[in-house]
Amino acid sequence: MKNASLFEPIIEADAPKVRVTFDGHNYKLPQGMSLAAGLLSAGLRSLRKTPVSGAPRGPFCMMGACFDCLVEIDGVTRQACMVEVREGLVASPAGPKEGV
Amino acid sequence: MKKYDLAIIGAGPAGLAAAAEASAAGLTVVMLDEQARSGGQIYRDVERAAPTRGTILGEDYLHGLSLIGATRAERVTYMPRTTVWDITPDGELSYTRDGRADCLQAKRLLIATGALERPMPLPGWTLPGVMTAGAAQILLKQSGLISRRAVLVGSGPLLYLVAVQMVRAGAPPLALLETQGLIVGPARHLPRALMGWRVLAKGMGLLAELRQAGVSRHKRVREISIEGEGQVGKVRFEAKQTMHEISCDTVLLHHGVVPNIQASRALRLEHDWDAGQDCFRPRIDDWGRSSARNIFIAGDGAGIGGAIAAEHAGRLAAFEIARDLGRMVVAERDRRAVPTRRALAKEHVVRPFLDAAFPRYSEALADDTIVCRCEEVTAGEIRRAAALGCTGPNQSKAFNRAGMGPCQGRYCGLTVNRLLAEANGASPEATGYYRLRPPIKPVTLGELAQMKQPDGLEKTA
Structure with a gap:
């Protein structure tokens, strides 16, 4: 779900912006930023739905401890706060897929 | 397998x-x-952040610049982006780095994995947009x-530090909801605390900055949802005695930090309940x-002592490890x-x-x-487990799966301990903690499959 700037940059990022695909949408995010931070700055809040109740979940601890920001990259479940943004990164929400 | 005198887990203070010190x-x-x-x-990220946002983050943060040279010190192999997922009592570490798993051996281990935010379960704390105050600092x-x-x-x-940093960055928080009571009981600690005047002065300075910025503070707040x-x-x-409501995009939670005991628990080291800090510590x-x-x-x-105390404790451990391995005489x-102990005592x-x-x-x-965020287990379910006779968190797992999700109890362990202790009228110590088992962080089957065997032969598919 997309919002107007939930987290805003206080300084212009000096890193070049690269193309990232998340859940089928394209974003231009600063290279080297964590994927979780990048998606928050792009206005996203929820990155997945929980397997138990289907509730939306977004980044919570940002330090690799809570496992709330799980995404899927190349078929592997990863923590979005522990993945760095790079050109061509393709990620999708972790967990149960629609229609499966 | 690579061998070292000392393996350190964690590159914080x-x-x-x-x-x-160990390299020296x-x-x-x-x-x-x-x-x-x-x-x-x-x-x-102090090295990268210092030039552009050092003034917002403050002097105490910039102190970190004096420490990070250790990653480039002689005889130090620094491995960033490395997740340790198994530690054996005899000093073998298994880890994943850049998608490849491997292991190494060290004569001595130093666990320096720091703290986690104390879990703060509230109605609605799993909603996207609720984060820890630490997460806001990391961002x-x-x-x-x-x-x-x-x-x-x-x-x-x-909480005050984060608020002040937000003020300095030009985005003051909408409000501070403070849950602590009046400082009456704690006043008996004050005379001794005055010896740590620098910390107290810093706190007063932060409060003054918040007042000046006009940030609204609600005190003794209850019934939060x-x-x-x-x-x-x-x-x-x-x-x-009045209900309030504030519209907002983000809620940042914080009521202290607690030791990250995932590694020390998985190693079956002895832990004690610390009543003063309201948590377990090794x-x-x-x-x-x-x-x-x-x-x-x-x-x-x-045990929580803060960044400067951590630095000194790291030095003391290095001295004793050097002595233990014959690199330093007892007198030295x-x-x-x-001086290290003196500085530590001051902290x-x-x-x-x-x-x-x-x-x-x-x-x-x-x-x-909800108390277990991963498995979405509620406080009521934990209480029901207690009513069925569960005395500790490990038994309760079988009834409700609390602590069995991907975070491995990091954000529910202390809450489940407290709920069971309260329900059973038992002490936190007697109630106990999750029995943690490796892997302490996830590892894929693919990473395991490509690991080198101890004899140096690559496994073939």
């Missing part, structure tokens, strides 16, 4: 200071850290991001040696320890006051509040 004493050191850059959470330090419409909830010095459709919309609370001697003689623990992971170790003097002044938010949890 304790790990960095220990690495510098002639030890070969490997320092493994999950992040891409050293500094731990407290000095997160600011590492990515230069800040939330424009945030409410800070809880207690403790970090976070509401919204699919994301945070508002926070409701009671203060001065048992260590005054050099940081745990109940296993080759394993040391330094920094907040051994003791001589070096004198510890203010702790009892802080612990008493900013206790955890202790309002009884409603039955329908």
Whole structure:
């Protein structure tokens, strides 16, 4: 779900912006930023739905401890706060897929 | 398998200071850290952030610059982006780095894995937009991001620091909801705490900055709930016998930090309940040696003391490890320890006051509040497990799966312990903690399959 700037940059990022695909949408995010931070700055809040109740979940601890920001990259479940943004990164929400 | 004198897990203040001293004493050191850059959470990304946002983050943060040189010290192998997922009592570490798993061996281990935010379950705390105050700091330090419409909830010095940093960054929080009571009981700690005047003066300075910026502070807040459709919309609370409501995008929670004991628990080291800090901590001697003689623990992971205390504790551990491995004579170790212990004692003097002044938010949890975020287990389900006769968190797992999700109990362990202890009228110590097992962080089957065998032969598919 997309919002107007939930987290805003206080300084212009000096890193070049690269193309990232998340859940089928394209974003231009600063290279080297964590994927979780990048998606928050792009206005996203929820990155997945929980397997138990289907509730939306977004980044919570940002330090690799809570496992709330799980995404899927190349078929592997990863923590979005522990993945760095790079050109061509393709990620999708972790967990149960629609229609499966 | 690569062999080292000392393996350090974590490149925060304790790990960095220990690495510098151990290397100076002639030890070969490997320092493994999950992040891409050293500094731990407290000095997160300090080298990159200092030039552009050093003034916002403050002097204490910039102190981290004095430590990170340890990653480039002689005889130190620094391994960033490395997740340790198994540790054996005899010093073998298994880890994943850049998608490849491997292992190494060290004569001594130093666990310097720091702290976690104390879990703060509230109605609605799983909604997207609710984060820890530490997470907001990480976003600011590492990515230069800040939330424009945030409410800070809880207690403790970090809450004020985050608020002030937001003010300096031009995005003051909408409000501070403070859960602690009046500082009456804790006043008995004050005379001693005055010896740690620097910390107290800093706290007063932060409060003055907040006042000047006109940030509204609600005190002795109760009945907090976070509401919204699919994301945070508002926070409701009671203060001065009145219900309030604030619309916001982000809620930042904090009521203290607790030792990250995942590694020390998985190693079956001895732990004790610390009533003052309201958490478990591994048992260590005054050099940081745990109940296993080759394993040391330094920094907040051994009990909360803060960043400067962590640095000194890391040094003490390095001195004793150097002595233990024949690289430092006893007299030299003791001589070096004198100023370090003095500095450490100065850091510890203010702790009892802080612990008493900013206790955890202790309002009884409603039955329908989620306590285990991963498995979405509520307080009521934990209480039901107690009613069925569960005396500890491990038994309760079988009834409700609390603690069995991917975070492995990091954000529910203390809550489940407390709920069971309260329901059973037992002590936290007797109630106990989750029995943690490796892997302490996830590892894929693919990574395991491509690991080198101990004899150096690559496994074939």
